[in-house]
Amino acid sequence: MVDNFDYIVLKGGRLFDPSQNLDRIGDIVLGQGKILWWGERGAIPRDITEKAPKVQIIDVTGLTLTPGFIDLHCHLREPGFEEKETIASGSRAAARGGFTTICCMPNTNPPLDSAAAVEYVYRRAAEATLIRVLPIGCITRGRKGEQLAEMAELYEAGVVGYSDDGNPVMNSSLMLHALEYSTSFGLPVVDHCEDLSLSAGGAMNEGAVANMLGLKGIPQAAEEVIVARDIVLARSVKARLHLAHVSTAGSLEIIKRARESGANITCEVTPHHLCLTEETVKGYNANAKVNPPLRTSEDVRALSEGLNAGIIDAIATDHAPHTLEDKLCEFDSAASGISGLETAFACLLSLSKGLSFQTIISALTSRPAEILRPRNGKSPLSARIPPHLGTLRIGAPADVIALDTEKSWKVDPAEFLSKGRNTPLAGMTLKGKVVATFAGGKIAYMDTGEKSKTK
Amino acid sequence: MRIEEATILPNSVWKHRSVLDLDDFTREEVELVFHTADAMGEVLGREIKKVPTLRGKTVATLFYEASTRTRVSFELAAKSLGADISNIAAATSSVTKGETLIDTARTLQSLGIDLIIMRHSQSGAPYLVQDNVEIRLINAGDGWHAHPTQALLDLYTVMKHKGTVNGLKIAIIGDILHSRVARSDILGLSLMGASVFLCGPATMIPLTWRHSEPSAGGQNAARFRTVQRVEEALDQADVIMLLRQQMERQQAGLLPSIREYIHLYQLTLERLCLARPDAMVMHPGPVNEGVEIASNLSHCASSVIEEQVSNGVAIRMALLYLLLAGGKKD
Numbered sequence: 001m002v003d004n005f006d007y008i009v010l011k012g013g014r015l016f017d018p019s020q021n022l023d024r025i026g027d028i029v030l031g032q033g034k035i036l037w038w039g040e041r042g043a044i045p046r047d048i049t050e051k052a053p054k055v056q057i058i059d060v061t062g063l064t065l066t067p068g069f070i071d072l073h074c075h076l077r078e079p080g081f082e083e084k085e086t087i088a089s090g091s092r093a094a095a096r097g098g099f100t101t102i103c104c105m106p107n108t109n110p111p112l113d114s115a116a117a118v119e120y121v122y123r124r125a126a127e128a129t130l131i132r133v134l135p136i137g138c139i140t141r142g143r144k145g146e147q148l149a150e151m152a153e154l155y156e157a158g159v160v161g162y163s164d165d166g167n168p169v170m171n172s173s174l175m176l177h178a179l180e181y182s183t184s185f186g187l188p189v190v191d192h193c194e195d196l197s198l199s200a201g202g203a204m205n206e207g208a209v210a211n212m213l214g215l216k217g218i219p220q221a222a223e224e225v226i227v228a229r230d231i232v233l234a235r236s237v238k239a240r241l242h243l244a245h246v247s248t249a250g251s252l253e254i255i256k257r258a259r260e261s262g263a264n265i266t267c268e269v270t271p272h273h274l275c276l277t278e279e280t281v282k283g284y285n286a287n288a289k290v291n292p293p294l295r296t297s298e299d300v301r302a303l304s305e306g307l308n309a310g311i312i313d314a315i316a317t318d319h320a321p322h323t324l325e326d327k328l329c330e331f332d333s334a335a336s337g338i339s340g341l342e343t344a345f346a347c348l349l350s351l352s353k354g355l356s357f358q359t360i361i362s363a364l365t366s367r368p369a370e371i372l373r374p375r376n377g378k379s380p381l382s383a384r385i386p387p388h389l390g391t392l393r394i395g396a397p398a399d400v401i402a403l404d405t406e407k408s409w410k411v412d413p414a415e416f417l418s419k420g421r422n423t424p425l426a427g428m429t430l431k432g433k434v435v436a437t438f439a440g441g442k443i444a445y446m447d448t449g450e451k452s453k454t455k
Numbered sequence: 456m457r458i459e460e461a462t463i464l465p466n467s468v469w470k471h472r473s474v475l476d477l478d479d480f481t482r483e484e485v486e487l488v489f490h491t492a493d494a495m496g497e498v499l500g501r502e503i504k505k506v507p508t509l510r511g512k513t514v515a516t517l518f519y520e521a522s523t524r525t526r527v528s529f530e531l532a533a534k535s536l537g538a539d540i541s542n543i544a545a546a547t548s549s550v551t552k553g554e555t556l557i558d559t560a561r562t563l564q565s566l567g568i569d570l571i572i573m574r575h576s577q578s579g580a581p582y583l584v585q586d587n588v589e590i591r592l593i594n595a596g597d598g599w600h601a602h603p604t605q606a607l608l609d610l611y612t613v614m615k616h617k618g619t620v621n622g623l624k625i626a627i628i629g630d631i632l633h634s635r636v637a638r639s640d641i642l643g644l645s646l647m648g649a650s651v652f653l654c655g656p657a658t659m660i661p662l663t664w665r666h667s668e669p670s671a672g673g674q675n676a677a678r679f680r681t682v683q684r685v686e687e688a689l690d691q692a693d694v695i696m697l698l699r700q701q702m703e704r705q706q707a708g709l710l711p712s713i714r715e716y717i718h719l720y721q722l723t724l725e726r727l728c729l730a731r732p733d734a735m736v737m738h739p740g741p742v743n744e745g746v747e748i749a750s751n752l753s754h755c756a757s758s759v760i761e762e763q764v765s766n767g768v769a770i771r772m773a774l775l776y777l778l779l780a781g782g783k784k785d
Binding site: 206207212214215216283284325328329331332 | 557580587599635661662663
């Protein structure tokens with residue numbers, strides 16, 4: 001492990017921060033957990049460094065420095081499924097992927113439907129001491145879709161939103177009440193949109209590939225009808241709705257129309273839905289089995305355009321680690337999900353179509369930060385979420401990452417820090433690597449032996 | 456007694472270690488299977504229906520789904536060639552309980568089995584074995600995906616009657632969506648140059664094929680069209696392939712009633728008259744008499760349903776021979 005110093009000076013990098021339209025070569029000083037200064041190369045005011053007893057200077061010439069990435073959607077599996085991932089291993093994987101803030105989903109065992117469970121996640125994350133982990137609480141007790149979870153208690157325990165991710169709330173009346181009730185706390189309902197009666201038994205996107213493979217398809221309508229339903233419900237009670245992992249062109253069309261008429265909805269897209277299509281499933285590749293399923297190239301194009309146009313707010317990984325056994329079985333029986341934290345940036349930089357660097361970085365930093373920003377003045381979250389997240393502004397937390405945008409590397413799941421090695425990108429050579437991750441001013445990850453040199 | 460060497464083509468065209476589907480077959484390979492099946496048919500016509508060609512070889516049937524005719528057909532094929540055969544009826548695989556499919560296949564490999572004949576309710580299951588275990592495989596049906604030996608015997612039956620498949624109009628009637636037989640037949644028929652017409656309830660035709668226009672793709676690309684009315688599919692057809700109507704589809708809401716299916720799609724004498732006078736009627740079995748086909752028709756002169764069963768043994772012998780004895784030379 002690399003020693004942590006009181007102050008870290010990153011010298012000569014390209015400072016890139018969409019939150020302040022910043023793109024210039026310069027130096028940046030991290031100390032006391034915050035960004036203390038940035039500016040002209042070699043122009044660090046002496047009074048800043050003189051205060052520090054121990055200063056580490058890192059030459060980051062040729063690297064790009066951006067705010068640490070924020071993931072609105074990942075699965076850390078703890079408590080209950082520690083063989084797939086733990087909060088500690090998931091945090092290490094996140095740091096390797098450049099993420100300094102991650103929101104974890106409540107589909108654990110027990111699910112995060114009580115203050116005790118939420119506090120457990122916070123405690124385990126504090127023990128991991130690596131990055132900021134923010135739990136999302138359940139919408140319904142036990143994720144059963146029958147009775148609302150104690151949403152006020154969850155709010156006080158510090159959840160950043162409510163979701164029954166993986167188990168959509170099929171009862172429209174209950175969903176309406178969840179949206180209504182959530183308005184008291186200013187938190188979004190994070191919606192996994194899937195009509196289970198339409199997707200039942202489906203293993204991949206409905207279409208030519210599913211037909212060729214003889215697999216039951218999941219129609220695009222399974223997602224779109226719930227996107228439409230929940231937009232209608234949220235508007236009727238003026239609730240905050242955040243649509244998770246949007247995957248179809250049709251969903252985007254509905255969202256676009258709703259936003260044009262002023263609906264308070266946000267949404268996210270995953271790197272795999274921006275970069276891969278149903279073709280990846282050919283040969284019964286269970287590592288490409290994911291829910292919602294990989295769609296068509298038309299969907300990929302629409303999602304990319306939607307992200308560029310700002311209809312999609314953020315990129316979220318939906319990191320879903322699984323064991324080898326969960327995947328090494330018949331396709332219908334295989335678990336759904338992709339271990340995505342460690343490949344997100346390279347995947348987006350190498351395989352996405354028509355996304356600018358600016359779009360990718362803002363969708364991983366300033367845009368998700370805006371969704372997380374506490375809306376209530378006296379929110380219990382104010383203690384958990386600093387006022388400036390996803391930015392390099394002076395005074396913001398020292399969450400900074402160093403990216404080598406030219407570096408090519410081969411995806412080898414055996415090197416993952418995540419316990420989940422389930423990725424359809426295995427063996428692919430991608431361009432773009434996270435070289436170092438600083439979280440709260442401490443080194444959370446360093447790609448040793450690469451371009452960055454410690455002086 | 457031996458198989459007449461002269462009747463078997465030099466099998467330099469045969470490249471397969473396993474037969475999982477027809478998507479990687481060439482015309483020459485299909486023709487080789489047919490020539491080999493002709494020789495096998497000659498063996499089956501003898502007083503003593505047995506040759507020692509595969510003596511010392513052991514094959515196993517590994518069936519995760521109920522089957523009588525396919526399993527018995529393979530068993531007869533293996534025994535006629537002198538191979539030993541073990542039948543394993545496995546409970547439906549589950550990763551949470553008991554042995555996984557890969558473990559089972561590895562165990563069979565360790566026991567010295569030369570080839571596994573496998574049936575599974577989940578599409579792609581034989582590919583999982585192929586990707587993880589070094590053993591020869593024949594797919595005897597996987598989910599909705601493929602049933603290559605059925606397709607080969609269907610093609611073979613057509614070939615024996617018509618001399619060729621090229622240019623024939625073939626009507627496939629019924630539940631295409633859930634049919635592995637239909638998928639493999641479409642691949643095989645297209646490969647051999649037939650013109651395929653699909654017809655069935657819209658809920659039972661894959662969406663991607665529902666509005667398909669006649670297309671000419673690559674060598675193995677399917678070449679077919681979907682039509683709404685059964686009369687259009689049957690008009691001047693050379694071959695009529697009927698698919699089994701699963702009774703449980705009605706509960707799933709795909710069909711209002713069997714009565715309505717009969718009304719729209721049953722092959723009746725009147726509808727049969729729309730086809731060419733020498734049209735063949737085929738069915739992969741088991742037949743729901745009075746549903747897919749009028750009761751009085753399944754045993755009529757046009758029906759080759761029983762012949763399909765006997766050709767099945769010859770085709771399966773041919774594949775076992777090509778996979779197990781063909782390998783001797785390398």
